[in-house]
Amino acid sequence: MSRHDVVVVGAGMAGLTAAVRLAEGGATVLVLAKGVGATHLSPATIDVLGYAPDRVDRPLEALAAFAERHPGHPYGVVGAAGVAAAVPWFAERFADGPLAPYAYTGTADENLLLPTAVGVLRPSAVVPETMAGGDLRDGGEVCVVGFRALKDFHPRLAADNLSRHPGVTARGIELDCVPEGRVDVNALGFARAFDDAAFRKDVVARVAGRLHAEERVAFPAVLGIADPHAVWSELQDRLGRPVFEIPTLPPSVPGMRVFATLRERLRRAGSRVVLNNVVTGAEHRGGTVTGVRARVGLRDVVHGADWVVLATGGFASGGVELDSRWAGREVALGLPVAGIPAPGEERFGPAYFGEHPMARAGVAVDADQRPVGADGARVFDNVLVAGATLAGAEPWREKSGEGISLATGHRAAGLILDAAGSAQRSAVAATEG
Amino acid sequence: MTAHDHHDVLGTLMRDSLDHCVKCTICETFCPVSNVTPLFPGPKYVGPQAERFRVPADESPDDSLDYCSGCGICTQVCPQGVHIAEINTQARAKLRERTGFKLRDRIIARPDLTGRLGTPAAGLANRTLRSRPLRLVAERVLGIDHRAAVPSFAGRTFQAWAKGRTSPPAQRRVAYFHGCGANWYEPDSGQRTVELLEWLGCQVDVPRGQSCCGLPLQSNGMFGAARKYVRRMARALAPAARQGIDLVGTSTSCTLMLKREAREILGMDEDPDLRVVSDNMYDICEYLVMLHERGELRTDFRPLPLTVTYHAPCQQQGHGVGKPALDLMALVPGLRVIENDATCCGIAGTYGLKREKFDIAMDVGKGLFAQIGDARPDLAVCDSETCRWHIEQATGVKTVHPVEVLHRAAGLS
Ligand SMILES: Cc1cc2nc3c(=O)[nH]c(=O)nc-3n(C[C@H](O)[C@H](O)[C@H](O)COP(=O)(O)OP(=O)(O)OC[C@H]3O[C@@H](n4cnc5c(N)ncnc54)[C@H](O)[C@@H]3O)c2cc1C
């Protein structure tokens, strides 16, 4: 049995954040994951709080009142201070990271309004530098450039919808550049093409003469995977105006940049992600977990740990499941699932982006992110829960998913480092005394 | 370690895992082949999507499946537990049953047979393999790319060496699964493995009757023959496993084959010999790290002032045990190890030998080769033999198994 200070379960935003902070703080960390997390799917903007339920302009300010109105919400657990600490920490991981100088910009103090692929303006707080130029709070003229071979990104649709926003004038153009002669190419294929100078030159040549004087230029978020800062800067220089990325449908190139950066930081700090390990249970003595059981291929193995961070995602990632009798199950450690509406109560609302009580189901925690049962008593003393596994949030409606994962992952690591530090100090005091 | 009841991955349930696909495209972003060639549409498409349309009596809806290298990376990254690579391998076998097997594939899928034939006339055989005109003929007639790295026959076998010696008795006994690679092509590396294990305090049995584990046959879709090979190998290794002796192998794709793939892909879970072999099989670095975790590994390695690169091959990553070779090399004083950030070197067993796939294999490996070139290492290190041959040929850097590094650090060479 291997032994680690901490086993982190899950390799999404929450798990990677916790693991990197722990490893950089000196802990020995093992990240076990069934597969890659939602980083590859989501736009990789840190959305702290977008709607509560009205649109939020200053998320950090809004957080305290929001948490009060939503008892049991993860933001009530981490507080505004937890969010304020996590955001700059995240941005700093990119400085000196594998993709530097590619950077994040913005603060949790105010939301930008960035276009989505269908031309809706979406509140978002901390975003890749390559997206920030899309902030249309003050309106503006936009030329949305798309590619015929890139499915699910329709520049004219995006532009038509954008033009409905007051102060925004937009139009779309579609280019016929096809990387490697493929019929259809996904976002990553285009990102690789943009890494190539000849492809960029071709794109610039096709766009440059067609722009109006005041227009900024939007591209799908495919501006390079190896050195996105260089690709984006070059396009701005050559086109002589702001250029920005609009998130695409999966795969998410900006999300892959986050994954690559956090994974490399983890590696540099002496730890790694081990995939294809499905955690199926905990070994414990009373309320203390001594190790996690994982299924690897056809075998069961036990990884010993002093601490466990559970960050397996919610229903979408299979971290929490529901059976046909409406019983919830937390799959990795068998923790109680809170917030499932009782029979007869409303489970889903009629509108897609409306309120859905079911969305709040998950693992409930106490103030120190320890899992608790229906009676509020801790289940395990040395397990901390982070990310979409947590009960109490409706991330889709609130636009809070990444903010919650980042802040709770960051704080879980901090709590463990503090506890381990004070345990060490008392051990030293005991030997000295 | 205990065996789990794996009802969710064996038999028809493994194929049924395709129902869990949510079309998230994560597998596509990692597939080394679809990322370099438009000939292959990627794991999501040929795996869970196309498999729905592969109805027993009907023709397969697509032949692009043939371009899947079987590297297994898609299965590793899929967050929904879809066994994409395994589904592909099974579908490919059905496709080949319909289209027939090429003579080339029949040959390259039987490294034991070529080993048996080439070994007595190693000099001549090696000259043939290194002769450009003859390789061009082989490319035209058989479709084996003339540029692809092929092994040399050693002219002697590891088994002959092992037969002539007895391992000194020790408390810990292990049985060495050497397979065909060490036997016919790299007997030196087999010898070093035995010497290292003995230095580490193990008594090493070398079970007789080992040949090829059947992996190349499985990859090339010849499931019937592959099962025969698996059964024969399992029969050779099972007696040791039944005595409670751990089985340790140095060929990482072959240990994976007997640990997991033969049971999952060839559907051989009922074979009692295979079950006991599978439950007790370890890749050598995995095994040594396990000993280290128990505080039972000798670690008085001597300093080795070298710079090496380490590439964890895709098949090693299929074990799901991290990168134990790095943990072991970290125990060697003075050794500087540069970890490569690459998932696959391109060769994927016999894939890159094929004329129509050699260029793809080189493109897949490009990033890795550049990293190795930039590092200017004394040695490149990698756990799988076909990958080592491919990397060495592509980079010109001598490429060795981690055991070779430890053997030197133990002062044995
Ligand atoms: C398509 C899409 C679009 C999104 N858009 C936005 C957006 O615009 N704004 C926003 O704020 N948020 C968005 N989100 C939500 C946000 O991405 C997620 O809430 C957040 O990333 C969740 O991170 P996580 O780390 O908690 O979980 P995940 O990223 O889901 O990671 C879960 C991890 O746990 C692993 N795992 C699961 N079960 C086990 C097990 N038993 N054993 C071992 N490992 C296990 C998984 O393999 C995975 O590695 C989006 C999500 C998706 C899917």
Ligand code: SF4
């Ligand atoms: S990673 Fe898995 S779930 Fe996602 S598209 Fe591929 S097979 Fe489907």
Ligand code: SF4
């Ligand atoms: S096994 Fe490898 S080559 Fe085949 S689809 Fe999966 S990732 Fe691609």
